[in-house]
Amino acid sequence: MQGEETKKISGVERAAILMLALGEKDAASILAHMGPKEVQELGLAMANMHKVSTSQMETVMHSFVDTLRNETSLGIDSDEYIRNVLTNALGKDKAGGVIDRILLGRNSKGLEQLKWMDPRSVAELIRLEHPQIIAIVLSFLDSDQAAEVLSEFPERVRPDIIMRISTLDGIQPAALQELDEILEKQFSGATNVKSSGLGGIKTAANILNLIEGSIESNIMEHVMSIDQEIAQDIQDNMFVFDNLIDVDDRGIQTLLREVASDQLLLALRGADEGLKEKIFKNMSKRAAEMLRDDLEAAPPVRLSDVEAAQKEILTVARRLADAGEIMLGGGGGEEFV
Structure with a gap:
């Protein structure tokens, strides 16, 4: 395309063309420095890019060439490219949900439009739908928006x-078709929607992590009364061992006083370096040096043993948090004075 059509390229489309032109490795390096919503918006534009003209490329690259004679396409399998770039940039676990939303949302204008609506409007739009449809919609939204939407629902339906x-173990075609038809009536746009692995324990945990404390507690009480195993799984995912890095120094020191040294040694075998350094910083110099030496000299252990030790420490952390002695997450709530 040339002339007037070239001028109509939006900012995000220009960025998408640049990402496609750079190649997987360089594009992944750039995406790694972007936030989740930026990655999702840019990835969606990339997924919709099938052919890029030379004139469009000239505009995006700020070429010194005045005109280019022949149009060309990048010849890229967009879906595969998106998957490779996002996986390289974010890692397999984080990229999975973003990819699902990009490829699903590309074929469903209604779902994408929900993300630009305020939470109260989204809740009003879907409040009379079947709870399963509501669950699918919230699974598709970003966790912070989903948490606000959930807060708009009556207390009795939240659990x-x-x-x-x-x-929610993925979304079946029939359920997606039902959602598609509902949104089509509202936005007159959704078409063939792909199956996607949205939902699950982690999605529920992420939503509850971002919802107001008293609402979260009430929901968890009801979920516990319905299914204790699911409630425990959600709770386990709401605050994992590496999240301890967000606990303030005073809280870490309080926690360390309650944890046996051999238990801490085992748990730290599976922790990232940032958390290890935070632990060392909140110990005496001698104790930190001894723990470092023990970690380096320790023989291999089973992953299940490491995870068990981490869960025991998390149990202690939750007990201390419930007693008001430490504050999990670092942010939110009231300050201690």
């Missing part, structure tokens, strides 16, 4: 929605 999100 059921969280339960459905937790047990």
Whole structure:
């Protein structure tokens, strides 16, 4: 395309063309420095890019050439390219959900439009739908937006929605078709939607992590009364061992006083370096040096043993948090004075 059509390229489309032109490795390096929403918006534009003209490329690259004679396409399998770039940039676990949303949202204008609506409007739009449809919609939204939407629902229905999100093992074509038809009536745009692995325990946990504390507690109480195993799985995913890095120094020191040294040694075998350094910083110099030496000299251990030790420490952390002695997450809530 040339002339007037070239001038109509939006900012995100220009960025998408640049990413496609750079190649997987360089594009992944750039995406790694972007936030989740930026990655998702840019990835969606990339997924919709099938052919890029030379004139469009000239505009995006700020070429010194005045005109280019022949149009060309990048000849890229967009879906595969998106998967490779996002996986390289974010890692397999983080990229999975973003990819699902990009490839699903590309074929469903209604779902994408929901992300630009305020939470109260989204809740109003779907409040009379079947709880399973509501669960699918919240699974598709970003966790912070989903948390705000969930807060707009009556207290009595929130636990059921969280339960459905937790047990949502992908989205079946029939359910997607139903959602597609509902949104088509509202936005007159959704078409063939792909199956996607949205939902699950982690999605429910992420939503609850970002919802107001008293609402979260009430939901978890109801979920616990319905299914203790699911409730425990959600709780385990709401605050994992590496999240301890967000606990303030005073809280870490309080926690360390309650944890046996051999238990800490085992748990740290599976921790990232940032958390290890935070632990060392909150110990005496001698104790930190001894722990470092023990970690270096320790023989291989089973992953299940490491995870068990981490869960025991998390249990202690939750007990201390419930007693008001430490504050998990570092942010939110009231300050201690």
